[in-house]
Amino acid sequence: MTRPKRSDKKGETRLDRTTALDLYTRMVRIRQFEEKAARLYEQGLLPGFLHSSVGQEAVAVGVCGALRKDDYITSTHRGHGHIIAKGAGLDRMFAELYGRETGFNRGLGGSMHIMDFELGVLGANGIVGAGIPIAAGAGLSIQLRGTDQVAVAFFGDGAINTGAFHEGINLAAIWDLPCVFVCENNLYAESTPQEYVLRIPALTERARGYGIPGELVDGNDLVAVYDAARRAVERARAGKGPTLLECRTYRWYGHYIGDPAVYRPQEEVEYWKARDPIPRFEAWMKEHVGFDDADREAVWQAVAAEVEAAVKFAEESPLTPVEAALDCVYS
């Protein structure tokens, strides 16, 4: 396998302490949101399916950290992390998972379909690969409106062999659309290991086939993701066209909460847990901007309080009535 890029010791990016702490906090918010949601789900309190992104936080935060509020993202069935990293409040996130009126989409979308135009979230998506042409379309709208926004599509390794991937990226490449295509390669699509459906060592091999740059990144290294995303976003903003990023990472839980994940060896899970992106970034901060146990404690406690309040908010919100189920199907 081709080796992904890691941030070197020198650190290409001069992340200041405030920015670093902000990015760190976003990762912790995702981690705690996902863990809490998993517990609630196991207790049968949340309807539908739940796909956890624990272990993949550095990709969501590294990329969204390089974006402005008015930039767009499209996301996937494993999308909580992207949306939180883009700035979503945990209260409305939980309310959506609970099927409450106060959720981002009145509780009608649920875990896999959260969207919020104000945050530039054009939607999580239950259809594998479907966010890619949507991001290309957003890119086209940016180009036609003449703004300097950027549209990012997050997708899994399972999406890269779908026709939507090919059509969306090819169009963005031909038209030099301001897009960044971010593959979160967590090595599995449900139970299918990647080498079963791919003959190439890295997705970057495909970028040349579209005439665009491609970069392979260690997706558990926040700084490496952030650097690569900044390069790609700058390129897009400057009107130079799209970039394809492959971020290698791993989902700690199974495909969904409750998946026994018998298709993967336990040693593999341990290997990746030892590469947890959060402590790795803590170590980076200690070395470069200063970070100690007290800082850590402060962030984790503040986020825990936010999670607790958010769950309370959701639980106290009214359930969306059954009659509303068909309200948003057609415009």
Place this chain on the structure above:
Amino acid sequence: MELLRVIDGEGRPLREAPCTDEDARALLERMIFLRAFDERAVALQRQGRIGTYAPYRGMEACQAGAASALSPEDWLLPTYRDHGAAMIHGLPVEEALAYWAGRVESYRAPAEVNVFPPAVPIATQIPHAAGIGWGLRRAGSAAAVLCFFGDGATSEGDFHEGINFAGVFRAPVVFFCQNNGYAISVPFSRQTAAASIAVRAAGYGIAGERVDGNDALAVLDAVRRALQRAREGGGPTLIEALTYRVGPHTTSDDPSRYRDPEEAQRLALGDPLERLRRYLAGRGAWDEADEARAQEAARARVAAAVRAVEAMAPPDPADIFAHVYGAEPLFFQEQRRRFLAELESAARPGAGGPAARGPAPGGAAGGPAVRTEGGGR
């Protein structure tokens, strides 16, 4: 990526030919036949004797060169523009012509001829080819698959899914892209930002090659090697053949509205027949008598097919309902019943059938209802 050429634009050899002079002569004779068919078909369409037709003029080296590399047990998947290749692989000439005459009973390959029906939806044959190849491999067959498609097809999701699948499962398929510069009016420069189609092969972990598609010997060589690789378990190959669609997209198209008539000259690919002719003449293996004989044989073969198609009984209007459903839903049966009833009432003299309301002359007087425009709905 390097462009494979065996002969240059003037037919001078650039490298060793992949075949004997005898084989090259046979190849030229096939191309002369294909040209004669194509010219006659365009003329028949202009005379109203067949329907819309998609000419392959200028692409005969791809059609004949690639199909000549096949063994009889190999499978060919053509598009609407590849009936040339289909005829070389054994599709009877009258079957190809009947297709363009709009007949349901057409493009029927005899049992020993492994030619699929032409794909009109762009790129759908690519995943089919992957599936057929995978099936052949699982069955332990020595046969391989040759799948034709155009430059426009490379932007379809089916291209991506089909080729990736064939690569992963080592399906013995040769993906043969005729890059003829256009997808209807869309030039290749608007089809992809990449330098070529062939570079995409790397993204699927398969072999890729670029050939001069107006050089029949180069096409033959590349496809032959790719078929060999496929048979030996080396997996699929993506071949991009650079050629030019000399004619319109179809007989209903006017290319002067979107391209410069001088463009063909600028590309300097040359006429594929003329190039091979000069190559053989230079070797003393082709003269005017050979040419006259080949032309005459080609004309006779085409003329026989025209006679056969025009001698067919007139088509049954109900044919348009044939082969749509395996088990026909009720609404579909009802559509047919109404369609036939309208035809019948329109055909009755003086009857106030739907044709009488139509703008076409003679409708009310009981003219040929089937041909009356605006008659049915």
